Amino acid sequence: MRFVFLSLLIFTSSLLQAQIQLSENAEIAVITVGPYQGEVWSAFGHSGIRIKDQDRRIDWFYNYGLYDFEQENFFLNFAQGLLKYKVGVTKYDRVYQFYKSQNRFIKEQYLNLTQEEKQQFFDFLQNNVKPENAEYLYNYVYDNCATKIRDVAEGLYPGRIDFDLSYKEENKTIRDLMDDYLDYQPWGDFGIDLGLGIQIDREAEAYDYMFLPDYVNKAFAGATISRDSISVPLVLKEIESFTPEEESFANGLLTPFNTFVILFFIVGLITHRNLKSGKRTKWVDVLLFSLVGFAGLWVTFLWFGTEHLSKVNLNILWAIPFHIPIIFLVGKEKYRQFIGRYFKITAYWYCLLLVIWMLLPQPLHQSLVPLVLTLVLRSFYIGYDLRKPKVKLSTNGKA
DSSP states (O other): HHHHHHHHHHHHHHHHHHHHOOTTOOEEEEEEEEEEEEEETGGTTTEEEEEEEEEGGGEEEEEEOOOTTTTTTHHHHHHHTTOOOEEEEEEEHHHHHHHHHOOEEEEEEEEEOOOHHHHHHHHHHHHHHHTHHHHHHHOOBBBBBHHHHHHHHHHHHHTTEEETTTTTTTOHHHHHHTTTOOOOOOHHHHHHHOOOOGGGSSSSOGGGGGGSSSHHHHHTTEEEEEEEEEEEEEEEEEEEOOOOOOOOOOOOOOOOOHHHHHHHHHHHHHHHHHHHHHHHHHHHHHHHHEEEEHHHHHHHHHHOOOOSSSSSGGGGGGOTTTHHHHHTTTGGGHHHHHHHHHHHHHHHHHHHHHHHHGGGSSSOTTHHHHHHHHHHHHHHHHHHHHHSSOOOOOOTOOO
């Protein structure tokens, strides 16, 4: 990505040296690239703009999906949801060959614009890719590579474009829209459901759908643009310039659900042996409740310390940050009674959570059910173990 970013900067600086007047044969197309299962962020597809003018030897791709690992405070900005993205431009053939090598469909929608409108569109993009104008504050849903395409078109021709929004489905949330693309990204789906809060569980408005490239394509396909009170189709022609070969995908064995089911049976076996021996395997509890506690700290950080869509995240109901200090106090005799009550209450709380699971306004990931059952089992056992009378040793070391 760093190499691509640098090459785009070099290419951008060279083409911005002079004002370019498009010829009468110039074409502008919205490019939609299909999903790719190689990385979770590619599973949603991609959007861009192509400017094609053979008379001027122009065939360029404008991309709002760029970021630079070496930008100041990159990782801090990423963690806080303040990551700056850039728009850049490169040769279209290079982009085409890259996405073709990933076996992703490439659709081109050539816009029905006048010569003046094309020039206006091109001049805006040329100005936008200048270093002083290129950056923008990225947001998963409201400001990304797909929404930028919509916003640029509407900003250039205010009040004149009427998008086709007939794709909207009743009661479909933003989370539902994300889930549609994550069938083959089980851990990515789990991470999104864990990290993003109730803000994405409202019913999505038609405009919200356009954070996904497929819906930008659909909105443009049936859109109209008005000129002198006459509306004409915004898209003159649409072609699929590359059709991918059929592929089969598999999630593998260690999906989140399968992983937590395996964990449940392992912890269940250990607990059964603990009951028979009368001894508690302490490292299991430290590991289990520390991991859950750290998950709770992460949810809390995202909730209060970032600008992600992570406010009011109900995963805090199972990922309880207090587990971390509490689990390390279990061996302290003076806290024995308090810790026993804590885990008894925790066990009953997790049982209640399982009962109300489907009633929560934020749907918790279903793979968490066996994890919560594991927490119920171990919480009850810790409470039981701490309520047992402590065996006193005689002077010769025997009970």
